[in-house]
Amino acid sequence: xxxxxxxxxxxxxxxxxxxxxxxxxxxxxxxxxxxxxxxxxxxxxxxxxxxxxxxxxxxxxxxxxxxxxxxxxxxxxxxxxxxxxxxxxxxxxxxxxxxxxxxxxxxxxxxxxxxxxxxxxxxxxxxxxxxxxxxxxxxxxxxxxxxxxxxxxxxxxxxxxxxxxxxxxxxxxxxxxxxxxxxxxxxxxxxxxxxxxxxxxxxxxxxxxxxxxxxxxxxxxxxxxxxxxxxxxxxxxxxxxxxxxxxxxxxxxxxxxxxxxxxxxxxxxxxxxxxxxxxxxxxxxxxxxxxxxxxxxxxxxxxxxxxxxxxxxxxxxxxxxxxxxxxxxxxxxxxxxxxxxxxxxxxxxxxxxxxxxxxxxxx
Amino acid sequence: xxxxxxxxxxxxxxxxxxxxxxxxxxxxxxxxxxxxxxxxxxxxxxxxxxxxxxxxxxxxxxxxxxxxxxxxxxxxxxxxxxxxxxxxxxxxxxxxxxxxxxxxxxxxxxxxxxxxxxxxxxxxxxxxxxxxxxxxxxxxxxxxxxxxxxxxxxxxxxxxxxxxxxxxxxxxxxxxxxxxxxxxxxxxxxxxxxxxxxxxxxxxxxxxxxxxxxxxxxxxxxxxxxxxxxxxxxxxxxxxxxxxxxxxxxxxxxxxxxxxxxxxxxxxxxxxxxxxxxxxxxxxxxxxxxxxxxxxxxxxxxxxxxxxxxxxxxxxxxxxxxxxxxxxxxxxxxxxxxxxxxxxxxxxxxxxxxxxxxxxxxx
Numbered sequence: 001x002x003x004x005x006x007x008x009x010x011x012x013x014x015x016x017x018x019x020x021x022x023x024x025x026x027x028x029x030x031x032x033x034x035x036x037x038x039x040x041x042x043x044x045x046x047x048x049x050x051x052x053x054x055x056x057x058x059x060x061x062x063x064x065x066x067x068x069x070x071x072x073x074x075x076x077x078x079x080x081x082x083x084x085x086x087x088x089x090x091x092x093x094x095x096x097x098x099x100x101x102x103x104x105x106x107x108x109x110x111x112x113x114x115x116x117x118x119x120x121x122x123x124x125x126x127x128x129x130x131x132x133x134x135x136x137x138x139x140x141x142x143x144x145x146x147x148x149x150x151x152x153x154x155x156x157x158x159x160x161x162x163x164x165x166x167x168x169x170x171x172x173x174x175x176x177x178x179x180x181x182x183x184x185x186x187x188x189x190x191x192x193x194x195x196x197x198x199x200x201x202x203x204x205x206x207x208x209x210x211x212x213x214x215x216x217x218x219x220x221x222x223x224x225x226x227x228x229x230x231x232x233x234x235x236x237x238x239x240x241x242x243x244x245x246x247x248x249x250x251x252x253x254x255x256x257x258x259x260x261x262x263x264x265x266x267x268x269x270x271x272x273x274x275x276x277x278x279x280x281x282x283x284x285x286x287x288x289x290x291x292x293x294x295x296x297x298x299x300x301x302x303x304x305x306x307x308x309x310x311x312x313x314x315x316x317x318x319x320x321x322x323x324x325x326x327x328x329x330x331x332x333x334x335x336x337x338x339x340x341x342x343x344x345x346x347x348x349x350x351x352x353x354x355x356x357x358x359x360x361x362x363x
Numbered sequence: 364x365x366x367x368x369x370x371x372x373x374x375x376x377x378x379x380x381x382x383x384x385x386x387x388x389x390x391x392x393x394x395x396x397x398x399x400x401x402x403x404x405x406x407x408x409x410x411x412x413x414x415x416x417x418x419x420x421x422x423x424x425x426x427x428x429x430x431x432x433x434x435x436x437x438x439x440x441x442x443x444x445x446x447x448x449x450x451x452x453x454x455x456x457x458x459x460x461x462x463x464x465x466x467x468x469x470x471x472x473x474x475x476x477x478x479x480x481x482x483x484x485x486x487x488x489x490x491x492x493x494x495x496x497x498x499x500x501x502x503x504x505x506x507x508x509x510x511x512x513x514x515x516x517x518x519x520x521x522x523x524x525x526x527x528x529x530x531x532x533x534x535x536x537x538x539x540x541x542x543x544x545x546x547x548x549x550x551x552x553x554x555x556x557x558x559x560x561x562x563x564x565x566x567x568x569x570x571x572x573x574x575x576x577x578x579x580x581x582x583x584x585x586x587x588x589x590x591x592x593x594x595x596x597x598x599x600x601x602x603x604x605x606x607x608x609x610x611x612x613x614x615x616x617x618x619x620x621x622x623x624x625x626x627x628x629x630x631x632x633x634x635x636x637x638x639x640x641x642x643x644x645x646x647x648x649x650x651x652x653x654x655x656x657x658x659x660x661x662x663x664x665x666x667x668x669x670x671x672x673x674x675x676x677x678x679x680x681x682x683x684x685x686x687x688x689x690x691x692x693x694x695x696x697x698x699x700x701x702x703x704x705x706x707x708x709x710x711x712x713x714x715x716x717x718x719x720x721x722x723x724x725x726x
Contacts, residue, residue, distance in 0.1 A: 178577035200563035214541035
């Protein structure tokens with residue numbers, strides 16, 4: 001546990017280089033650092049050096065408040081997008097049940113932060129932020145199905161098919177998938193201050209990114225190979241494991257970031273830099289997931305823990321060992337941070353902290 | 364059988380008003396009219412009157428060649444859009460199996476014809492034509508699942524889950540759904556002669572139409588209410604049956620036509636007129652489906668016949684009787700034709716004949 005602590009990232013301001021000066025920083029430090037870990041200091045120093053090289057703005061960035069604010073804003077959009085009263089009631093209930101179950105909204109935050117880092121107004125990316133969360137939820141609902149991963153617990157609650165039955169879970173997933181594109185394409189989704197000439201082309205390009213990351217080049221491809229691997233007795237090589245994670249997890253994180261940057265009016269060069277950032281944190285996300293499955297309880301995770309071990313599933317800890325997995329995660333985090341170095345430090349703070357959060361989260 | 368013959372529509376040119384003059388017309392007449400039916404003449408006369416009021420172009424319209432050409436063109440796009448060689452092979456095979464199983468491609472033809480009727484080049488709507496067929500296929504794959512309608516036969520072949528298993532069928536459906544939006548949004552999907560200023564906004568509007576017709580306002584809503592109805596012992600009122608059909612069938616036909624008209628550069632007034640046309644033929648499509656289920660064999664249909672009766676499913680023939688169902692179909696066909704009256708007769712010929720085809724098809 002010592003080498004890789006899920007919450008250490010939020011402790012940047014209490015590292016030796018950056019004493020916690022403000023009440024906000026102290027409050028966040030208290031929130032973040034519930035237990036001391038030997039390794040935290042080294043990590044903290046690294047992150048702090050990167051952050052401190054610009055201004056106090058980055059160091060005083062209140063990540064907890066940021067992610068909370070974004071989640072609230074996105075939840076409002078998601079809540080409004082599915083009417084509980086309209087028929088068919090069961091379908092809408094199932095969609096709302098899956099969607100409003102209190103996820104961390106990491107993908108929407110990435111989307112909004114990517115829009116902002118290239119100079120866009122976050123509101124321009126809000127429909128896309130909602131869309132990527134809807135796609136994520138849809139993939140969970142289908143992956144949890146009895147014929148798939150057969151999972152009963154998700155975000156601490158019974159899964160959609162457990163509550164509403166299998167047919168409704170399949171259909172709720174389909175409806176969520178189409179809803180995500182509806183969010184992206186509805187004219188009234190966007191604020192009136194978008195560039196009327198450039199905006200439609202940006203939306204079309206964003207929708208192409210979203211569509212690509214879902215199907216046989218993205219989430220679905222990852223799930224298919226994951227299923228094949230789970231049923232196989234042969235040992236899984238690491239490049240195949242990476243294929244699964246790059247598709248099953250990284251592709252949607254990549255789309256979230258890239259779409260935000262497109263809608264924010266980023267240049268092609270900026271968009272591609274952010275794509276690399278996103279690929280690194282995408283793989284990082286899954287490596288951390290694998291580590292958490294081994295090191296945390298179901299209660300802490302809000303989903304079935306130790307499932308990978310129980311099902312003899314190939315994971316990074318299984319292939320590399322826990323310590324090497326943590327080192328790999330560090331490398332990915334460092335790669336991601338490198339891509340942000342060319343951007344304005346203050347505007348880069350959310351994406352920097354989101355990378356840290358993904359690296360150091362506890363569930 | 365006499366009142367409503369699935370192939371009578373193609374006989375417009377051999378009606379008393381319009382003697383078959385050209386070899387093409389004679390060939391089509393031979394293809395279309397394999398058996399004489401008493402009622403055909405009255406229908407034929409109606410259609411012929413509408414068609415003849417303009418020019419010989421409409422009367423000489425070779426529907427068989429038209430639908431064959433469009434199907435070939437769309438099949439080429441569909442075939443090229445899923446690589447058989449790329450991994451994951453099983454997923455791509457399953458997608459190709461479902462998609463290239465030889466459907467009639469009515470929705471793509473509607474989309475292309477709607478583009479043309481408002482003065483657009485058909486090539487502008489080709490990506491959308493592929494997209495609507497992909498959405499249709501996806502809905503069939505998921506509706507056929509064991510937990511849903513549990514159908515083993517589709518288009519004369521074992522259904523996707525029978526061949527590839529349930530998990531792959533669910534995932535192939537998801538991948539197809541995202542592929543449809545990818546077709547719509549990929550820049551290289553469209554020919555270079557589209558209006559660069561107006562085109563992106565038209566694509567965005569089209570994608571919104573497509574997304575809306577799939578989810579909880581469209582296909583999925585229809586399937587949910589259909590499933591609820593099938594499991595219920597209570598008699599189903601006709602407005603509920605209409606709800607199911609309008610959502611499960613008409614919504615995608617509506618989207619096919621409306622999207623074609625949008626991409627073709629149609630005016631709002633034209634688009635709304637075509638929307639009404641599409642709603643009528645959409646409902647007509649399902650009424651005819653219900654009739655065919657009662658009157659045709661599995662071999663003729665290429666799918667399980669008599670299934671509605673066997674499952675005690677509510678259908679138009681069950682609620683209204685066969686004769687009244689046929690009258691209702693006639694009324695819908697006449698409503699649809701009325702919406703085409705304001706358009707150029709020659710350009711309207713494909714949509715006119717598509718309506719007739721939907722009314723009089725044999726499977």
